[in-house]
Amino acid sequence: MRFFSDNAAAACPEVLQALVDANRLDTAYDGDAWSARMDGAFSDLFGKPVRALWVTTGTAANCLGLAALCPPHGAILCHEFAHIEQDEAGAPGFFTHGAKLSLLPGDGAKLLPAAVDEACDRIRADVHQVQPAALSITNATEYGLTYRADEVAALGDLARRRGLGFHMDGARFANAIAFANADPADVTWRAGVDVLSFGFVKNGGMNAEALVFFDLDKAELVPRLRKRAGHLLSKGRYCAAQILAMLEDGLWLTNARAANGAAATLAKAARDRLVYPVEANELFVRMTATEAASVRAQGFDFYDWAPGEVRLVTSWDQDMDAVARLAAVIEAL
Amino acid sequence: MRFFSDNAAAACPEVLQALVDANRLDTAYDGDAWSARMDGAFSDLFGKPVRALWVTTGTAANCLGLAALCPPHGAILCHEFAHIEQDEAGAPGFFTHGAKLSLLPGDGAKLLPAAVDEACDRIRADVHQVQPAALSITNATEYGLTYRADEVAALGDLARRRGLGFHMDGARFANAIAFANADPADVTWRAGVDVLSFGFVKNGGMNAEALVFFDLDKAELVPRLRKRAGHLLSKGRYCAAQILAMLEDGLWLTNARAANGAAATLAKAARDRLVYPVEANELFVRMTATEAASVRAQGFDFYDWAPGEVRLVTSWDQDMDAVARLAAVIEAL
Amino acid sequence: MRFFSDNAAAACPEVLQALVDANRLDTAYDGDAWSARMDGAFSDLFGKPVRALWVTTGTAANCLGLAALCPPHGAILCHEFAHIEQDEAGAPGFFTHGAKLSLLPGDGAKLLPAAVDEACDRIRADVHQVQPAALSITNATEYGLTYRADEVAALGDLARRRGLGFHMDGARFANAIAFANADPADVTWRAGVDVLSFGFVKNGGMNAEALVFFDLDKAELVPRLRKRAGHLLSKGRYCAAQILAMLEDGLWLTNARAANGAAATLAKAARDRLVYPVEANELFVRMTATEAASVRAQGFDFYDWAPGEVRLVTSWDQDMDAVARLAAVIEAL
Amino acid sequence: MRFFSDNAAAACPEVLQALVDANRLDTAYDGDAWSARMDGAFSDLFGKPVRALWVTTGTAANCLGLAALCPPHGAILCHEFAHIEQDEAGAPGFFTHGAKLSLLPGDGAKLLPAAVDEACDRIRADVHQVQPAALSITNATEYGLTYRADEVAALGDLARRRGLGFHMDGARFANAIAFANADPADVTWRAGVDVLSFGFVKNGGMNAEALVFFDLDKAELVPRLRKRAGHLLSKGRYCAAQILAMLEDGLWLTNARAANGAAATLAKAARDRLVYPVEANELFVRMTATEAASVRAQGFDFYDWAPGEVRLVTSWDQDMDAVARLAAVIEAL
Incomplete structure (x- = not known):
């Protein structure tokens, strides 16, 4: 019973069905009927005209988005534990041609305005220092915290x-x-976000993520950058179809609620051991090495995160029996 | 009835079935069971140990391959009509951090040794000139010609x-x-090729191409470059599974033969109009604007290529009735 | 007696004197009194407000200028024999983060509008092809031809x-x-030029070139790019001072006339052997290997350029006796 | 009387004389007699064969050196206050095509092994994290501390x-x-350094710095990278001549001792106000705003560094009367 990554889960049946449905001749690249519906579907969801492009990975979504916001000689302010800093192999530097990530602190990988303000204040406007051009946050954060609208x-x-x-x-x-x-x-967008990497893969998709521009001007060059980065698929309709299927009838929320629900069950069991409040589908749980070994011996897989701390991640298709059993095991520690 | 691109065709049923079969929990990225079989499957096919990575586009395959061969300050010799020069939005310059494409002439987009030799001879070895680091050819060429082993x-x-x-x-x-x-x-590899972009998408795949290194040393950095370019999918098994399915029982050859067969039928009909011999699934056919309009009026879609010249492309699932009808129409012109 | 490069000549006395005069404490980088006079001096020369920056090499001037005009995903149209293509080690690709040089033909390394027009016409506007963003010409050309204002x-x-x-x-x-x-x-600027690499080094300078922007908006980022490329000298006043000294009393023209005059003397002697008209300080002269050897045996140094062709370059300080002697030797061949 | 930067000082007379002496025809680029002596002069100084190249700025020296050590997908470990991080406009990112600077803490901008070790330990070896490829330290540090050989x-x-x-x-x-x-x-090199940016400009040079490779293999590509970055001057002999003049008779040490001596005099006067020990030619001195104003009113120029802290920098040609007067003024505060 695996609790180590939502990345590893299967794709949901509606996504597979969408691939079957899209499996006929259409125009190549993003000239097909499914891709043509992307802007509209996301505009409906967000209640304003947006520009939405499919890509196959979150790294590509993030870095194309950042490349649209930050010139090679600029800096992107982000949390020191942000995925773009920690887990993308330097892809932001690649896509932006060498822009700098300026790393900021913050509890639970959450950025607060004061940290951003202070970082900006420290930068002289002269040609010797790299000027900040973009701010990037992760929601939910790398430690499973959720930003509220006012934040x-x-x-x-x-x-x-x-x-x-x-x-x-x-x-x-x-x-x-x-x-x-x-x-x-x-x-x-009502809170000032210009561009969103909207993830589907961790939530039941197969290999399609969306890059949503609320600022249409900033989207202008992105189709060209996507092609230049080798991210324009020949048969793009299979990406678009997955995304559209997950937007339909709120499947994306249904799946997320399932994963969150499993996490909430575990969080309740681990309530005295939580490093951070559980506000999504990740739990960071204090556990001694002996305790962790005992849990693993009972058939549960998960990552060690830090000395005395493990990470549990639930996914859209988490077996609720297994969740209940793991909850019981944790409670019994 | 469309004859304008193999890019636009559907995925073949075996590929879809492979996705269904792979649709269960496994390790993320390329840590899964399918990805683990890639090296072996291609080593068997080529009769020597190779390193094979999946990516989702031909542009990514080409440019990761070229980045493994050519430093930022080097040059890649290629045909002036090569896909990497004409149709990849400058992706080689992106992936190589500014390496140069040195363009060579050649009939039917085919490179001959003399042209390569001459280009190398023209380059002084000093620091002022960009030194050639790699040679890239396309097989079949952009004009549908096939290189023989000795070539x-x-x-x-x-x-x-x-x-x-x-x-x-x-x-x-x-x-x-x-x-x-x-x-x-x-x-x-027996002819000296170090790395091959092995295409599956135009041949019945959905969104998986293989990058095959015959020189294992040159492959060493590529997994890192693939990640840095945002091309390491979270659920890589769906790429690997497609490719493995097409390698099984020679499906890749079966599909290609179908496409080539359709092209051969058309080639016979258009024998007096061919700009180049038809050695794959593309035909370049002399046709006046009036003739082309007449063919289109009978329900056939294709691209104009040059004044007085059209391009027809067949695919693995080309309807043979439609092919026969188009052959008859061309013959009757 | 050397006739192989104006790059190799000494700096003129006024330039050395300017260095001596500038050799006192001032503000670092380009905050000094001399750098502050650059914009004004060039604005006076060109009869309109310009932005002028010093750099130390022609390659830096060209490539910072091009980086200001062309994005990473764009193309620069230039002659196939342009210095930026032939002799700058791929620096345009470095400074522009991978933009492409699209190479055009033209007699005497001169570009004609028809060639530019045709190249643009060939480029589809889609995302697959690199879009042209800039045009670069060399004046005088690599073969010593001079563009007239109307050209x-x-x-x-x-x-x-x-x-x-x-x-x-x-x-x-x-x-x-x-x-x-x-x-x-x-x-x-009256002919539409946005930015000029204005050379001083070949004309009696020591290590200072000017980059002159007629389009002030396009100059905006350049000070930052110059610093990022390591081209902002700590003691910039020694660059500015050289340039200002050469602008004063038209020294730049006096020096150029001296070099051109020497070339004209040789051109007269070689009139039946010239590959191109001599319109600056370079001569391309047909000469058999035996003839060239004979000239060299009489004490003259120069480059072989092509089979049966040598290149002679004169400089601002060319000894006129040596010129007369070389003219006589050529005439006597 | 200015104490704000050694960057702003004049060039020393021997450097000017060297320019005069070098002012004659020679071979262009680095083919001249002076450039040819660089390797030998530095090999003598360091007591082993080295490869030494001239460039015109410290940023170019640092970044070409780093580009020789770190691939685009690697990381350079350095102090968070290092010049390459704080004051080079992102040039390391430019020259390395996007490598990352990993910032480490340390008193007085000095790196200790423990900090480096810890940073390396934190990095997973997988493809998701950027792997460290180089370590860069500054000697003397940005706060004027000097590394001892054993450090x-x-x-x-x-x-x-x-x-x-x-x-x-x-x-x-x-x-x-x-x-x-x-x-x-x-x-x-005896302490393991592979490449040194050896500064001359702050120490009485005009516009020449040396990049010294103790590891000859790592130098191999650098002449090409220097050209590609526009840093190969046409008349390189004027750079080489400056450097050779400063190496002769230990002028580089004589000049540095003069600057250090002036700093020591001030350090003695400011002994109770020093933020860091004075081990070179920079002083960081605690001073209230009122005190600083009073010092300035008596004719002394310097930078505010932080609230309640000023920076004084002395140079090779610092007037010792002015130094004595400033010392007295500080002592009297």
Whole structure:
């Protein structure tokens, strides 16, 4: 019974069905009927005209988004534990031709306006220092915390005032929205976000993520950058079809609620051991090596995160019996 | 009835079935059971140990391969009509951090050793000129010609002598092998090829291409470059599974033969109008604007290529009735 | 007696004196009194407000200028024999992060509007092809030809119409202006040039070139790019001082006229052997290997350029006795 | 009386004389007699065969050196206040095509082995994290501290063990050597340093710095990278001549001792106000705003560094009367 990554889960049946349905001749690249519906589907979801492009990975989504916001000689402000800093092999430096990630602290991998303000204040405007051009946050954060609309808006105000583009890495955007029971518009464009990496793969997709531009001007070059980075698929309709299937009838929220629900069950059992509140589908749980070994011996797989700390991740298709059993095991430690 | 691109065709049923079969929990990225079989499957096919990675596009395959062969300050020798020069939005410059494509002439988009030799001779070895580091050919070529083993070997000898890495863009490798009835080893590593972009998408795949390194040392950095370029999928098993399905029972050759067969039927009908011999699944056919309009009026879609010239492309699932009808229409012009 | 490069000549006495005069404490980088006079001095020369920056090499001037005009995903149209293509080690690819040089033909390394127009026409506007963003010409050309104001203006009109930035590599701008007896404004901004690499080193400078922006908006980022490329000298006043000294009393033209005069003397002697008209300080002279050996045996140094062809270059300080002797030797061949 | 930067000082008379002496026809680029002596002169100084190249700025020296040690997908470990991080406009990212600077803490901008070790331990070896490839230290540090030979050697051992290239930014190398009265070999190659940016400009040079490779293999590509970055001057002899003049008779040490001596005089006067020990030619002095204003009112110029802290920098030509007067003024505060 595996609790180590939502990345490893299967694709949901609706996604597979969408691939079957899309399996006929159409125009190549993004000239097909499914790709043509992307802008509309996301515009409906967000309640304003947006530009939405499919890509196959979160790294590509993040880095194309950042490349649209930050020139090679600029800096992107982000949390020191952000995925773009920790887990993308330097891809932001590749896509932006050498822009700098300026790393900021913050509890639970969450950025607060004060940290951003202070970082900006420290930078002289002369040609010797790299000027900040963009701000990037992750929602839900790398430690499973969720930004509330007003928290994003405070950062958005700051970004506007400082002239920074504002990117949200939403690899687990669905989990964040499901947890906060928020209007997607409120935590994105209404709060000043210019571009969102809207994750589907961790949430039941197979290999399709969306890059959503609320600022249409900033999207202008992105189709060209996507092609230049080798991310324009010949048969793009299979990406678009997955995404459209997950938007339909709110499947993206249904899946996220399932994963969050499993996490909540475990969180209750581990309530005295939690390093952070559980606000999505990740738990960071204090556990001695002996305890962890005992849990593993009972058939549960998960990552050690730090000395005395393990990480549990639930996914859209987590078996609820296994969840109940793991909860019982943790409670019994 | 469409004859404009093999890119636009559907995925073949075996590929879809492979996705269904792979649709269960496994390790993320390329840690899964399917990805683990890639090296072995291609080593069997080529009769020597190779390193094989999946990516989702031919552009990514080509450019990761080229980045492994050519430093930022080097040059890649290729045909002036090569896909990497004409149709990849400058991706080679992106992946190599600014390496130069040195463009060479050649009938039917085919490179001959003399052109390569001459280009190398023209370059002074000093620091002012960009030194050639790699040679890239396309097989089948952009004009549907197929390299024979001895033709590749002559280029391979030259590459070795000149210290050039040797890349083959095999977006239509299957069509070339099927046409020449060749041993894949003979037109690749035995002929000096270091790395092959082995195309599956145009041949019935959905979104998986293989990058095959015959020179294992040159592959060493590529997994890192693939990740840095955002091309390491979270659920890589769906790529690997497609490719493995197409390798099984020679499906890749079966599909290619189908496409080539359709092209051969049309070629026979258009025999007096062909700009180039038809050695794969593309035809370049002389046709006046009036003639082309008449063919289109009878329900056939294709691209104009040049004044008085159209391009027809067949695919693995081309309807043979439609092919027969188009052949008759062309014959009747 | 050396006739192989104006690059190898000494610096003129006024330049050395300017270094001595500038040799006192001032503000670092370009905050000094001399650097502060650059914009004004060039604005006076060109009869309109310009932005002028010093750099130490022609390659840096060209490539910072091009980086200001062309994005990483764009193309720069230039002659196939342009210095930026042939002799800058791929620096344009480095400074632009991988932009492409699209190479055009033309007699005497001179670009004609028809070639530019045709190249633009061939490029599809889709995301698969690299879009042209800039046009770069060299004046005087690599074969010593000089553009007349109307020739530049025809290209400038085309650049405007096509949306291309327009760069002039003026490594031998002084020689071109001296030969044509032209108003510098007429062959630059009045003819549509956006940015000029104005060469001083080949013309008696020590290590200072100017990058002159006629389009002030395009200059905006350049100080930052110059620093990022390591080209902002700590003691910039020694660059500025050299340039200002050469602008004073028209020294740049005096020096260029001296070099051109020497070339004209040789051209007269070699009139039946010239490959191109001599319109600056370079001569391309047909000479058999035996003839060349005989000339060398009489004490003259120069480069072989092609089979049966040598290149002679004169400089601002060419000894006129040596010139007369070489003229006599050539005449006597 | 200015105490704000050694960057702003004049060039010393021997450097000017060297320019006059070099002012004659020679071969262009680095083919001249002076450039040919660079390797030998530095090999003599360091007591082993080295490869030494001139460039015109410290940023170019640092970044070419780092580009030789670190691939685009690697990381350079350096102090969070290192010049390459704080004051080079992102040039390391430009020259390395996007490598990452991993920032480490340390008192007085000095790196200790423990910090480096810990940073390396935190990095997983997988493809998701950027792997460290180089270590860069500054000697003297940004806060005027000098590394002793054994301190460098401890870092050098660590670098070897971790497989890191080892770069020393020696913008004020002369001041560090003069202060420590050290053998240059002991604090560089004998301690494991692979490449040194050996500064001359702050120490009485005009516009020439040296990049010294102790590891000859790592130097191999650098002449090509220098050209590609526009840093190969046409008349390189004027750079080489400056450097050779400063190496002769130990002028580099004489100049550095003069600057250090002036700093020592001020340090004595400010002994109760020093933020860091004074081990080169920079002083960081606690001073209230009122005190600073009073000092300035008496004719002394310097930078505010932090609230309640000013920076004083002395140079090779500091007027010792002015130094004595400033010392008295500080003492009297």
